[in-house]
Amino acid sequence: MNLEELNATATSERLARMKKRHHMYVCVGTACQALNSEQIAKALQAALKQSGQSSEVEVKCVGCPGLCSLGPLVEIESQINGQVAPGAAEDERRRSVLYQFVKPEDAGEIVAHLDGEPVKRLETPLNQPFFTRQTKIVLEHCGKIDPERIEDYIAVGGYQALLKVLTEMTPQQVIDEITRSGLRGRGGAGFPTGLKWGTVAKSDPSAYPTNVPEGIQSRKFVICNGDEGDPGAFMDRSVMEGDPHRILEGMAIAAYAVGANQGFIYVRAEYPLAVKRLRTAIRQAQRAGLLGSGIGGTAFSFNVDIRLGAGAFVCGEETALMASIEGGRGVPRPRPPFPAESGLWGCPTLINNVETLANVPPIILKGAAWFASIGTEKSKGTKVFALTGQVTNTGLIEVPMGISLREIVFDIGGGIPGGRQFKAVQTGGPSGGCIPAQFLDMPVDYESLAKVGSIMGSGGMIVMDDSTDMVEVARFFMEFCMDESCGKCIPCRAGTVQMYRILTKIQEGRATRRDIQILEELCDMVKHTSLCGLGQSAPNPVISTLRYFREEYERKVNGAQGSEVSVGSEEWGVGKLTAHSA
Numbered sequence: 001m002n003l004e005e006l007n008a009t010a011t012s013e014r015l016a017r018m019k020k021r022h023h024m025y026v027c028v029g030t031a032c033q034a035l036n037s038e039q040i041a042k043a044l045q046a047a048l049k050q051s052g053q054s055s056e057v058e059v060k061c062v063g064c065p066g067l068c069s070l071g072p073l074v075e076i077e078s079q080i081n082g083q084v085a086p087g088a089a090e091d092e093r094r095r096s097v098l099y100q101f102v103k104p105e106d107a108g109e110i111v112a113h114l115d116g117e118p119v120k121r122l123e124t125p126l127n128q129p130f131f132t133r134q135t136k137i138v139l140e141h142c143g144k145i146d147p148e149r150i151e152d153y154i155a156v157g158g159y160q161a162l163l164k165v166l167t168e169m170t171p172q173q174v175i176d177e178i179t180r181s182g183l184r185g186r187g188g189a190g191f192p193t194g195l196k197w198g199t200v201a202k203s204d205p206s207a208y209p210t211n212v213p214e215g216i217q218s219r220k221f222v223i224c225n226g227d228e229g230d231p232g233a234f235m236d237r238s239v240m241e242g243d244p245h246r247i248l249e250g251m252a253i254a255a256y257a258v259g260a261n262q263g264f265i266y267v268r269a270e271y272p273l274a275v276k277r278l279r280t281a282i283r284q285a286q287r288a289g290l291l292g293s294g295i296g297g298t299a300f301s302f303n304v305d306i307r308l309g310a311g312a313f314v315c316g317e318e319t320a321l322m323a324s325i326e327g328g329r330g331v332p333r334p335r336p337p338f339p340a341e342s343g344l345w346g347c348p349t350l351i352n353n354v355e356t357l358a359n360v361p362p363i364i365l366k367g368a369a370w371f372a373s374i375g376t377e378k379s380k381g382t383k384v385f386a387l388t389g390q391v392t393n394t395g396l397i398e399v400p401m402g403i404s405l406r407e408i409v410f411d412i413g414g415g416i417p418g419g420r421q422f423k424a425v426q427t428g429g430p431s432g433g434c435i436p437a438q439f440l441d442m443p444v445d446y447e448s449l450a451k452v453g454s455i456m457g458s459g460g461m462i463v464m465d466d467s468t469d470m471v472e473v474a475r476f477f478m479e480f481c482m483d484e485s486c487g488k489c490i491p492c493r494a495g496t497v498q499m500y501r502i503l504t505k506i507q508e509g510r511a512t513r514r515d516i517q518i519l520e521e522l523c524d525m526v527k528h529t530s531l532c533g534l535g536q537s538a539p540n541p542v543i544s545t546l547r548y549f550r551e552e553y554e555r556k557v558n559g560a561q562g563s564e565v566s567v568g569s570e571e572w573g574v575g576k577l578t579a580h581s582a
């Protein structure tokens with residue numbers, strides 16, 4: 001498919017869409033699908049058929065629109081007038097209604113109310129802060145397009161960016177554009193994406209010994225890291241499920257920029273829906289000539305294969321991930337050499353995470369300056385978070401960098417349910433830290449989170465109320481790291497076990513002050529001597545809870561009950577606060 005054909009497909013899809021009076025978007029993301037949402041779509045289609053409206057109403061199965069706690073969700077978009085005035089603003093032409101907790105048996109009533117007042121008992125406002133306070137770039141199509149139809153993606157501008165770079169830009173111009181945008185890796189570390197691309201582009205595939213299997217022609221590779229493993233995180237899964245073509249397009253642009261002809265998506269086998277939709281998307285893109293040989297009628301070729309991970313957390317670490325793709329045991333290796341110089345089978349390899357790659361097509365289409373205008377000075381664009389825990393609205397959100405934690409928790413998240421108080425928010429999963437209430441007004445960006453002892457991570461955000469036992473939180477994450485440690489290096493293999501034992505001892509009331517001291521020494525040792533990021537960051541939840549909630553540790557050691565206590569040291573600028581938890 002060349003640019004002309006792509007435009008023709010987009011136009012005919014849009015025209016077909018305009019002929020429908022109503023569009024029903026039924027969420028078939030994992031959470032809603034588990035609540036029977038595919039049956040809702042079928043029931044709506046049956047009700048439309050019965051009422052003779054099938055030809056005027058479109059029922060679309062879509063990815064997660066975000067507010068999973070109210071799912072299954074069905075959004076209905078209707079033309080206000082049968083005639084659409086050219087140039088009319090979108091909200092003058094259409095009105096939208098969102099229905100929550102929908103069941104298949106609600107279908108008849110929903111269809112009966114299509115042209116009248118919405119079904120009040122099911123309606124939830126679309127103008128609530130959960131939706132209005134977000135800025136959607138990565139998630140802009142999730143909830144709006146059928147992820148299993150390439151035509152839907154093309155109709156919203158899909159693959160335009162890829163054909164633009166292939167026909168109008170040199171690889172270096174693409175790298176320069178990504179560099180100027182200020183995009184940083186969304187997998188956790190926040191490394192500048194343009195710099196990484198530039199390094200792979202410059203790397204000589206013959207500089208290191210290689211052992212590429214027969215049949216693979218490429219000597220550089222692009223890997224999409226979809227090995228999302230943090231407890232409570234589902235950002236990448238939702239993007240893979242809701243907008244898989246966006247990831248393929250981002251990968252193909254990256255491959256053109258760095259000179260790769262083969263890509264791999266590494267995704268967990270326990271994400272079957274994401275795997276299914278990615279497979280469908282790859283097949284469709286190949287048939288459309290948007291993946292494979294001579295993409296868009298140009299000389300550029302790029303193939304993508306999927307590799308399934310078996311669920312080991314450490315395989316999110318890039319050298320372990322590559323070892324797993326090569327068919328070996330997923331264990332990290334020392335760096336250098338970095339994957340950008342010697343990665344998969346010894347060849348220069350670009351590894352970006354799902355969200356990073358999903359940001360690429362809009363940057364190419366709208367320009368680096370547009371992207372750089374969103375966010376803060378050093379953290380550009382938006383960040384997708386999986387908002388979970390003790391917060392009213394749990395689900396998937398995308399916010400501009402620099403938004404405060406307070407806005408996320410209390411405006412978008414709707415606050416703490418059950419009349420309880422906010423206590424902390426945990427970002428960055430097992431590698432991150434717990435941020436207490438005094439930092440609620442802190443901007444959420446890479447630098448600020450690091451300053452208070454946490455990390456951006458890939459986007460897990462767990463809200464905790466005042467009933468939360470912070471030592472138990474630290475113990476939970478330490479148990480996770482202990483289980484997931486690959487065992488290659490002693491500090492992590494043995495250190496996580498020892499730290500977990502001490503935390504258990506504290507929880508069981510058998511510990512002394514000396515144990516806290518040993519715990520701190522172990523944190524320091526494991527952090528500074530482990531081989532890979534898993535071990536280096538495993539102590540973070542302990543360090544941050546000791547820093548901000550030390551009195552909870554001391555109370556358990558002393559056997560005393562809650563009172564006015566110190567929760568940190570002067571070094572971190574932490575004052576005093578009343579401990580609410582028992």
Ligand code: SF4
Pocket residue numbers: 314331332484485486487488489490492493530531532533534535536
């Ligand atoms: S730090 Fe832990 S996970 Fe990483 S190599 Fe060492 S033992 Fe394996």
Ligand code: FES
Pocket residue numbers: 027028029030031032033063064065066067068069071072073395
């Ligand atoms: S999966 Fe349906 S709203 Fe998130």
